[in-house]
Amino acid sequence: MRGFPVTPVLRLALGLALAPLALVGTAQAADQVAVMADACAGCHGTDGHSIGGMPGFSGKKPEELKKVLHDFKSGAREATVMDRIAKAYSVEQLDAIADYFASRKK
Amino acid sequence: MTKISRRSFNALLGAAGALSLAGGLSACSSGPRVVVVGGGFGGATAAKYLKRYDPSLDVTLIDAQASHFTCPFSNTVLVGMNDMSYIERKFDKLNTMHGVKVYTDMVTAIDPATKVVKTAGGKTFEYDRLIVSPGIDFKWNAIEGYDEAASNVMPHAWKAGPQTALLKKQLEAMPNGGLVVIAPPGNPFRCPPGPYERASLIASYLKKNKPKSKLLILDAKDAFAKDKLFKEGWEKMYDDIIEWVPAAKNGKVTKVNAKDGTVETDFEKFKPAVANIIPPQTAGQIAITAGLADKSGFCPVDPNTFESTLAKNVHVIGDAAIAGDMPKSGYSASSQAKVCAAAIVALFKGEKPLPLSAINTCYSLVAPDYGISVAAVFAVKDGKIASIPNSGGVSPMGANYQFRKKEADFAVGWYQSICQDSWA
Known part of the structure; x- marks a missing residue:
């Protein structure tokens, strides 16, 4: 569901040499789960x-x-x-939000 | 006038002075250009999340000030709970951590036909999509006698910074036994519970430092955000200090005189030691100038993308936007910014933007150790942003001290998190 389109991956790979980790570590495509979960970050911080x-x-x-x-x-x-x-939120939505935050880098 | 294109941009990076925070990661931003006007909760979050969702975007943030003073927690500064530096947000991390180019300059014109913005500093910025997040401006003289000059005598303190400092100074200087008047506007306005949190914290300050003083809320409305909860707290803590006068009891302030310091309703005239007049509001001036606002003074937008219904490729977020059930709050602005950023990334890729999913969570302090909250989750229904039924709402009535204390602690945690999420 959160598949990364090819182009951004390539761009990200190319960017690795130049960009500091802080940028690369937070970069990701926005899908429906990301848009839903990122709204939580206002209280719980970016990526939780x-x-x-x-x-x-x-x-x-x-x-x-x-x-x-x-x-x-x-x-x-x-x-x-x-x-x-x-x-x-539905139970399914809550589960998707939980999986999203659990998959974020520490 | 200097025209800055992407190609010539790098050449300018070495130039001193006007160009601040434009170096760093921006060199690898070769994708479409997004310019963001305004570095408050909406604009800062939008810039950061645009880069998060697509690092190839060329994102430029322009704010008239070198840093942003947040309205949330400005009431704690008024009464000495925090210093002014506590609410100052700088833009440097948007550049160094996220690769956003940041300019300190005032945008004076937007031309959607040629897709350029112009600044007071004489610069022209080209964009592929523009995000306008200018906050609010005031309807001067909507209250007779209350113009910009009067606000230097009777501060609104509804944009944080020098106005906050002025009101704080007046509160400190007023005598024990003096009268404070707070005059909140009618709806819609920025931060609906804000005037009442302010009344609460000022009352808390007066109770401790100037206990003979009174605080009169002369309201243009008959109801307000979290009103039952505020009144419950006031009755408990500030019964001798706060008096709220609704519009129905002639509370609405119709006239002020900055020279003799008087404040009038249709039936009474007051001479307070401190007058905090919060006038009716519109979208920030640039949104009006650019023709993005309708007759209401605020900006109609598509509920899923926040693209203006009056100008193509221009998005309006935050207090300036007409956003259905979403209140004009920092959290709303920040949540809208993420939805807008994701939509812009999708539109650049030729994809259909995702449906809106947004939250507002807002705390108010009735006392330093007494917090209350309101929360809602939003989705688009029948073409409008609506709160999802059977969820959200305000803190329970009659809760015990531990509960209110916990929400006061969460208010601080909320502020730390949302500032991190928006500017760092």
């Missing part, structure tokens, strides 16, 4: 790398993230705001 008091996702296993998100949606897990947000 929270620098402050918000929970970050780096190093989390996808199954762990999925369970937390499902429990926010069902109300099984106490929350201040995530219960309200998780209810807007």
Whole structure:
């Protein structure tokens, strides 16, 4: 679902020699899951790398993230705001978001 | 007038002075050109995420100031919880980490026919697509007597920076027992809960430092964002200090006099020690000048791509845009910026843009250790951006201290994250 079109991959490969890691490490095509998940970064940091008091996702296993998100949606897990947000997504969407963040580089 | 094309650009990189932050990674940006006007939450996020979604894009960000002072958390600066530097966002990382060219200059004209923007500094920038994220400007004299000169006496502090510093100075100088008036505008305006967070934090400051003082909110509305939650907190903490006067009880300020310091509604005249007048607003001036706004003063856009319905290849995001159910907030602007960036990348590739998926999460501090929030997730329905039913909403009423404290802590975490996500 998140296949990388050929051209950007080539461009990325060519860019490697010149660009610092910070740029290359975050570059990726935008698909529907990325657009959905990147909206979360406003609170949780780019790629889920929270620098402050918000929970970050780096190093989390996808199954762990999925369970937390499902429990926010069902109300099984106490929350201040995530219960309200998780209810807007289907279980499939939450799973895709969890997989997306779990696949980001630490 | 200097015309800067992509080819001649590298030659100019060595030039000193006007060109700031234009070197670095930009040399390998050979793809289509996107110019971003405005370096707030919308513009900065758009520039960063354009490069993230397609590193080959040639992305230029132009802001009139060398750095951006955020409105979020500016109320904490007013009352001394944080220094001004806490809300200052610099643009250097957009260049060094993401390869965005950054210029400090004021865009004065946009010509969608020839796809160029012109600046006060005499430069011309060509674009293939343009993102306009200018924030807001004020309807001077909509309140009789409140023009730009009056705002130097009765600050709006609705754009952060010098206005924030001025209001802070006035609050510090006012006597114990003085009156503070806050006059919020009617809808729509930037940061709907903002005036009430401001009232809360100023009341918290007065309670501690000038306990005989009063704060009067003279409102042009009868309801406001998170109003039940604010009123619950006010009753608990500031019952002797804050009084909110709705429009229905003649709260609306119709006239001010900066010379004698008076503020008037249709029925009463006040002489406050500090008057914070927040006037009605429009999209930022450049959007008006460029013909991107409709009669409402804000800019109609396609709900999935944020492309202007009035000018091709020009996208408008953030407070300036008419974005359905999305409030005019930093989070909305940042979330719209990502959707817009992804759409532009798709359009350059000749692909169909993805449907919008966006979020707004916004915290307000009722006291330094007392936070409340509103959240919503958005999708396009019947051609408009709408919040997804049976989700989102505000913090619960009647929550205990631990809950409110946790949301106050999350407010700080939110601010740190969104600033990182937008500018770093």
